[in-house]
Amino acid sequence: RDGKDPFIANLKSERDLWKVIIREMCAGKFLAERHKDPQYIQQAVNNIQLINAVAKCSLHQPSMSIASKLAYLDQTAGEEPPTVPKMTSDALKHTLHLSDSNSAPYAVDVVLYVPGNLDPCESADTHPKLWCALSDGRVMMYNAATWIMEQPPIQAGRSKLNCMIGVGNEQVWLGSEDSFIYIIDAVNMTCNKRLVGHRNQVSDMIQEKMEESGDRTSQIYSCSLDGSILLWDPGLMEMKSQFQLPQCWRLKSILLHHNKIWCCVSYSLLVLGRDGTQIQEVTFMPSPEGGSILMTNFLIIPQRNELWVVCSQRANLYIWKMDDLNNPIKTIRLPDCTETVSMIHVKKQVWVGGGVTTDKTKGRIYIVNLEKYALEKELEAPCGAIGSLCSAEDRYVLSGTQDSKAVIWKVD
Numbered sequence: 001r002d003g004k005d006p007f008i009a010n011l012k013s014e015r016d017l018w019k020v021i022i023r024e025m026c027a028g029k030f031l032a033e034r035h036k037d038p039q040y041i042q043q044a045v046n047n048i049q050l051i052n053a054v055a056k057c058s059l060h061q062p063s064m065s066i067a068s069k070l071a072y073l074d075q076t077a078g079e080e081p082p083t084v085p086k087m088t089s090d091a092l093k094h095t096l097h098l099s100d101s102n103s104a105p106y107a108v109d110v111v112l113y114v115p116g117n118l119d120p121c122e123s124a125d126t127h128p129k130l131w132c133a134l135s136d137g138r139v140m141m142y143n144a145a146t147w148i149m150e151q152p153p154i155q156a157g158r159s160k161l162n163c164m165i166g167v168g169n170e171q172v173w174l175g176s177e178d179s180f181i182y183i184i185d186a187v188n189m190t191c192n193k194r195l196v197g198h199r200n201q202v203s204d205m206i207q208e209k210m211e212e213s214g215d216r217t218s219q220i221y222s223c224s225l226d227g228s229i230l231l232w233d234p235g236l237m238e239m240k241s242q243f244q245l246p247q248c249w250r251l252k253s254i255l256l257h258h259n260k261i262w263c264c265v266s267y268s269l270l271v272l273g274r275d276g277t278q279i280q281e282v283t284f285m286p287s288p289e290g291g292s293i294l295m296t297n298f299l300i301i302p303q304r305n306e307l308w309v310v311c312s313q314r315a316n317l318y319i320w321k322m323d324d325l326n327n328p329i330k331t332i333r334l335p336d337c338t339e340t341v342s343m344i345h346v347k348k349q350v351w352v353g354g355g356v357t358t359d360k361t362k363g364r365i366y367i368v369n370l371e372k373y374a375l376e377k378e379l380e381a382p383c384g385a386i387g388s389l390c391s392a393e394d395r396y397v398l399s400g401t402q403d404s405k406a407v408i409w410k411v412d
Contacts, residue, residue, distance in 0.1 A: 017055045020068050021048050027073040034084065037095040044073050088379045091409045093396060094147055098132055098140055099404040107135040108400025110164045112172065113392040114186075118145055129186075130398060131172055132406050133161035139174065139184060139191070144392065147408070151189045156182035163205045167218065167234045175202030175222060183237065197239050200226035204253040207234075221261070227251045229261070229276065243276030257300045264298050269309070282307070282325045284318075297343045299350065304370065310340040310352055317352065317368060330373045334366050342389040344397070346411055349376065351397055353386030363401055365389075365409070381407055 028044025031037070047070055055067040084092075099105055116128035128144035138153040139161070159178040166172055172184040181195040181202055205222045219240065220232040227248025231240045245251060250266040260279065261272040271280035284293045299308040300322070307320040309328075315337040318328040334340070340354040352366040363381035368374065381401060388400040397409045 016064050017052070017067070020051055020055075020064075020071050020074075023074045024048055024051065024071040027071070027077040030077050031073060034089075035095065036092045037097075039095070039097045040073065047072055085380055087377055088381075091377070091379055093408040093410045095408070096132075096142065096147060096406040097404065098134060098406060105403040106138070107160075107387050107402045108132050108404065108406055109135050110161055110174075110388050111390045111398045111400045111406060112164045112166060113144065113390050113398060114166045114169065114172075115393055116144070116169075124150065125187075128392070130392075130406070131164060131166075132400060133164055133174060134404070135160045137161060137176070139164075139172070141186075141189070142406075154184055154189060154191050156184065156191045157194075159201075162201060162203050165205050165207050165220070167207065167220070171234065173205060173220065173234075175205050177201040179224065181205070181222060181232075193237065195232065195237060195239075197230050197242065198222065198224040198226075198228055200224040200228070203251060206254055206256055208256055221254060221256070223251050223254050223263070225249065225251055227265070229254065229263075245270070245276070252295075253297065255298070255300055257302070262298070262300065264295055267294060269295065269298060269307075280325070282320070284311075296340050297352075299343055299345055301345055301350075301370070308343070308350060310334075310343055312339055315340065315354075317350075317366075319373065332368060332373060332375060334375070335378070337364065337366070339385075341385070341387055344389045344391055345370075346391045346397060347394050349411070351389055353389045353399055355385035363399075365397075365399065379409065 024044050024047055028041045032040040051067045051070045054070065055064055057063055098108060110133040112131040114129040117126040124143060130142040130144045132140045137155055137157045137159055139156050140149055140153050141151055142149050156174050157176045157178050157180060159176050161174045161176050163175040164172060170186055172186055174182045176182060179198045179200055179202060182191055183193040184191045202222055202224050205220055207218055207220050209218045218234055220234055221229060223229045227245030228242060230242045233240050248265055251263055253264045255262040263270040263272060269282040270278055272278055293311050293314060295309055296312045297310045305322045307322055309318045315334045317332040317334060319330040320328050334352065338355050340352055342353045344351050348370045350368045350370060355363060363386035365379040365386055366375060367377040369376045385402045386399050387402055390398050392398055395411060397411055399407045401407065
């Protein structure tokens with residue numbers, strides 16, 4: 001023919017091969033759209049390459065029979081898959097895989113969003129960043145405008161990382177179970193500094209921004225499980241002061257509010273002055289079963305003058321008014337929950353992340369309406385218990401899971 005007019009040729013000998021390939025491609029696209037997970041498309045490509053290689057060995061029926069069995073996604077999509085609740089599907093935006101299928105999964109213990117410029121004409125260096133800390137000490141940085149990892153992972157020790165804060169756009173500080181604070185140079189993407197001062201695992205860090213003589217400065221408080229609280233100068237990377245909570249074995253988190261330091265220590269919240277002097281203590285009444293109630297996370301919401309606390313044994317969310325910390329004004333039950341790992345305030349909601357009782361391979365996020373004091377939504381994360389939460393400028397909530405995934409959720 002003259003080459004101008006298209007023509008169709010049906011090659012009967014390859015008909016079955018193409019049928020398997022097309023079905024696997026469609027299955028990959030279907031699963032990727034359903035789970036908001038592009039990894040399914042990459043898996044379909046890998047499967048098709050393997051199918052083609054096996055089929056090309058011989059086009060006789062036995063080899064095609066073997067090749068068709070390699071169409072794993074087509075078989076998966078054809079089976080009755082576990083139903084994704086509509087509430088979860090509507091909120092799910094994107095899923096990131098932080099390790100490939102050939103490596104062992106690691107928990108994503110901490111996630112941090114650093115704001116930036118979303119203008120595509122600007123340099124990628126100015127784009128917002130998503131930092132993810134894995135349980136083996138690796139830290140991965142994603143461009144939050146494209147959700148692409150543009151740099152290789154950075155090693156920050158070999159232990160689990162418990163907390164992470166951004167210091168401007170130049171540094172990321174990470175508190176580790178090995179008692180060190182690791183500092184990543186966010187410009188050169190290197191980790192060659194660590195701060196020594198704690199004798200136990202670093203459990204939390206907070207940054208206080210100040211203005212002195214027209215200049216903006218900051219200082220960082222860090223705490224460890226054994227009750228030590230250290231104050232750092234991030235510019236000099238030096239310790240400024242420290243104090244120790246007496247008889248403390250579980251200092252999980254700290255917050256600054258009205259020039260006071262709030263500390264979550266096992267069965268109570270301690271309110272301290274800047275020098276470590278105890279001013280107040282917030283506790284629960286003993287439970288009906290006897291014994292104290294273990295506090296796991298807390299939030300202070302200044303706009304509402306409220307304190308929010310979650311407890312592990314009861315899987316409840318308790319709310320106090322800040323001017324009366326004797327008894328909570330409201331208790332919200334978190335159904336089917338065995339643990340709560342993190343809690344953040346987003347718009348007019350509080351998001352609580354944790355695990356579930358019926359299937360510990362799944363995670364669950366509880367969304368509570370601030371104004372109605374009511375549980376508004378329950379989101380299921382089929383890729384493991386929720387390890388951490390952070391907000392991306394109140395537009396998205398980012399969560400880390402126990403099997404090397406970071407999940408992006410839409411905020412109403």
